[in-house]
Amino acid sequence: MSTVIQGEDAVWEIVIGMEVHAQVTAESKLFSGAATAFGAEPNSQVSFIDAGMPGMLPTLNRVAVQQAVRTGLGLNAQVNHVSVFARKNYFYPDLPTGYQISQYEHPIIGEGAIEIDLPDGKVKTIGITRLHLEQDAGKSIHDMHPTKSYIDLNRAGCALMEIVSEPDIRGPDEATAYLSKLRMILQYLGTCNGNMEEGSMRADVNLSLRKLGDEKFGTRAEIKNVNSIKAVQQAIEYEAARQLEILENGGEVVQETRLWDPVKMETRSMRSKEDAHDYRYFPDPDLLPLELESEWVNSLKETLPELPDQKKHRFMEEYGLSLYDSSVLIAERSRADYYEKAANGQDPKLVANWLLNELLGALNKENTLLDDSKVSAEQLGELVGLIDDNTISGKIAKDVFAIMVETGKSPSDIVEEKGLKQVTDTGAIETLIDQVIAENPDNVAAYRGGKDKLFGFFVGQVMKKSQGKANPAMVNQILKKKL
Amino acid sequence: MNERKGQDNMDRKTVKKVARLARLELNDTQEERLVEQLGNIIGFVETLSEVDTNNVEPLASVVDNELRLREDKVVDGGQQDAVLKNAPETAEGYFVISKVVE
Numbered sequence: 001m002s003t004v005i006q007g008e009d010a011v012w013e014i015v016i017g018m019e020v021h022a023q024v025t026a027e028s029k030l031f032s033g034a035a036t037a038f039g040a041e042p043n044s045q046v047s048f049i050d051a052g053m054p055g056m057l058p059t060l061n062r063v064a065v066q067q068a069v070r071t072g073l074g075l076n077a078q079v080n081h082v083s084v085f086a087r088k089n090y091f092y093p094d095l096p097t098g099y100q101i102s103q104y105e106h107p108i109i110g111e112g113a114i115e116i117d118l119p120d121g122k123v124k125t126i127g128i129t130r131l132h133l134e135q136d137a138g139k140s141i142h143d144m145h146p147t148k149s150y151i152d153l154n155r156a157g158c159a160l161m162e163i164v165s166e167p168d169i170r171g172p173d174e175a176t177a178y179l180s181k182l183r184m185i186l187q188y189l190g191t192c193n194g195n196m197e198e199g200s201m202r203a204d205v206n207l208s209l210r211k212l213g214d215e216k217f218g219t220r221a222e223i224k225n226v227n228s229i230k231a232v233q234q235a236i237e238y239e240a241a242r243q244l245e246i247l248e249n250g251g252e253v254v255q256e257t258r259l260w261d262p263v264k265m266e267t268r269s270m271r272s273k274e275d276a277h278d279y280r281y282f283p284d285p286d287l288l289p290l291e292l293e294s295e296w297v298n299s300l301k302e303t304l305p306e307l308p309d310q311k312k313h314r315f316m317e318e319y320g321l322s323l324y325d326s327s328v329l330i331a332e333r334s335r336a337d338y339y340e341k342a343a344n345g346q347d348p349k350l351v352a353n354w355l356l357n358e359l360l361g362a363l364n365k366e367n368t369l370l371d372d373s374k375v376s377a378e379q380l381g382e383l384v385g386l387i388d389d390n391t392i393s394g395k396i397a398k399d400v401f402a403i404m405v406e407t408g409k410s411p412s413d414i415v416e417e418k419g420l421k422q423v424t425d426t427g428a429i430e431t432l433i434d435q436v437i438a439e440n441p442d443n444v445a446a447y448r449g450g451k452d453k454l455f456g457f458f459v460g461q462v463m464k465k466s467q468g469k470a471n472p473a474m475v476n477q478i479l480k481k482k483l
Numbered sequence: 484m485n486e487r488k489g490q491d492n493m494d495r496k497t498v499k500k501v502a503r504l505a506r507l508e509l510n511d512t513q514e515e516r517l518v519e520q521l522g523n524i525i526g527f528v529e530t531l532s533e534v535d536t537n538n539v540e541p542l543a544s545v546v547d548n549e550l551r552l553r554e555d556k557v558v559d560g561g562q563q564d565a566v567l568k569n570a571p572e573t574a575e576g577y578f579v580i581s582k583v584v585e
Contacts, residue, residue: 026555027555027556027557028553028555028556028557028558028559032559032560033553033556033557033558033559033560034557034559034560035557035560041563041576042563042575042576042577043563043566043567043576043577043578044560044561044562044563044576045560045561046560046562046563046566047559047560048566049559051566059551059552059553060550060551060552060553061552061553061555062552062553062554062555063554063555064555065552084543089504091506092583093578093580093583140583140584141577142582142583142584144574144575144577145574145579145582147581147582148572148579148580148581148582149579149580149581149582149583149584150574150575150577150578150579151577151578151579151580152576152577152578153566153578278504280504283541283543287550288543288544288548288549288550289543289550290550291549291550
């Protein structure tokens with residue numbers, strides 16, 4: 001695992017802090033009553049507040065505050081009972097007001113920490129510096145016209161949580177593990193859908209190098225537009241190599257904002273951010289300080305759902321699953337919920353196997369999400385139940401499963417329709433075996449003469465005659481007796 | 484009140500910088516005049532620094548009110564025409580501007 005990069009004559013540590021912008025799950029925007037749904041007609045979800053019309057006043061969304069507090073609690077962080085909204089001033093075409101309402105000196109959430117799971121099975125704690133609430137900007141679209149940019153303000157004013165980590169992250173693997181865990185926690189809390197493709201979660205990576213063993217941090221560059229887990233990995237690898245080359249040639253890294261270009265696979269300086277450190281923050285005169293009551297915060301604490309790590313440990317204890325299976329199951333909340341529904345009253349390990357090996361594999365092939373699966377959790381559980389009570393064999397189950405994936409029919413209906421019910425009637429199996437013995441006198445003689453390996457041949461013949469429906473254990477048992 | 488010359492509190496460089504941040508284009512005469520005017524304003528406001536404010540919490544508002552919170556309901560938007568009405572150029576429901584791309 002690379003937390004370092006090897007130079008000519010020194011090893012350099014890759015030091016990373018991350019800023020993640022997560023869109024708050026809420027019906028309406030942070031300071032206006034316009035809708036937040038993704039994919040609407042351009043500029044159809046814009047209030048005059050979002051459009052920066054003169055004289056419009058912001059009113060804070062209670063649910064956005066609630067979501068920020070719940071997220072803070074999920075990050076084991078301090079909730080600040082007084083926080084202040086401030087204006088961050090800059091000009092950009094998708095920011096109609098000329099300032100973003102954010103929080104600066106007094107964020108709603110202070111220090112916290114989360115645990116990340118590393119590929120080698122180890123756990124590491126990453127400090128959270130703060131979480132604050134702010135408005136999102138609109139969206140600029142550059143590919144609709146050769147010389148023009150198109151602006152859609154639907155996203156302008158949507159509530160964002162900016163979650164800032166301490167520079168505790170080392171190298172690309174830890175960075176992606178951090179992002180995955182953070183995303184998981186937000187999804188579990190239901191405070192952000194974590195959809196990176198739709199831009200509901202975006203990451204900025206602050207990266208610097210220092211000689212391994214040095215105490216002092218090097219000068220960092222901030223990389224923006226790192227919008228997928230894969231991009232985090234690639235951008236870090238590129239940027240670490242770029243800084244290494246500068247440092248090894250005796251140069252100095254410039255503190256600047258750089259843009260990740262996923263097509264050219266490089267980072268480059270963003271000229272528009274030259275004045276980025278001159279935002280001239282000041283408290284927003286349209287908004288009073290936000291004060292939270294302890295009782296309210298405590299009542300939110302009580303409603304927190306089970307978080308990923310708690311669930312992982314419970315799955316291992318309650319269902320006897322391995323660490324690996326548990327980790328895969330809890331990686332998505334909907335997957336964990338699906339599993340628990342399917343495992344209800346069934347053999348939990350068998351259900352985990354069918355879900356992880358068969359269903360997820362089949363869905364993956366079709367590029368379908370578990371949420372859109374034709375096979376419901378109850379149906380998968382039912383299938384496992386049919387195997388468990390010997391109604392069908394494991395082999396037939398795979399055929400039934402293939403039909404389920406295709407049609408969404410219940411397994412018992414399929415078994416009924418196709419007549420796949422396992423034959424467990426001793427008399428019926430004996431008849432089949434007698435036929436096979438009668439048809440293969442030579443092999444019978446050879447087997448009785450000591451060719452033990454032929455036993456498999458007889459089992460195969462009987463199964464074939466039963467069209468796979470005979471209970472294999474019973475076939476084995478009766479065959480042994482008869483031969 | 485302290486009568487001070489504007490130039491003591493403000494210089495050309497700062498005026499240029501503030502103008503740039505505010506996206507204002509100034510000629511030499513305007514810059515000189517603003518050095519004087521902004522300097523005078525700062526000099527006037529600086530009187531306040533004579534008050535000892537150590538250990539005093541900043542005052543967020545002079546009204547003794549609490550911040551009012553809104554319920555999370557969609558009660559606004561759905562007015563594409565009105566939103567785009569003042570735009571110099573639009574197309575397919577978008578604002579259209581000169582290309583800005585990094």
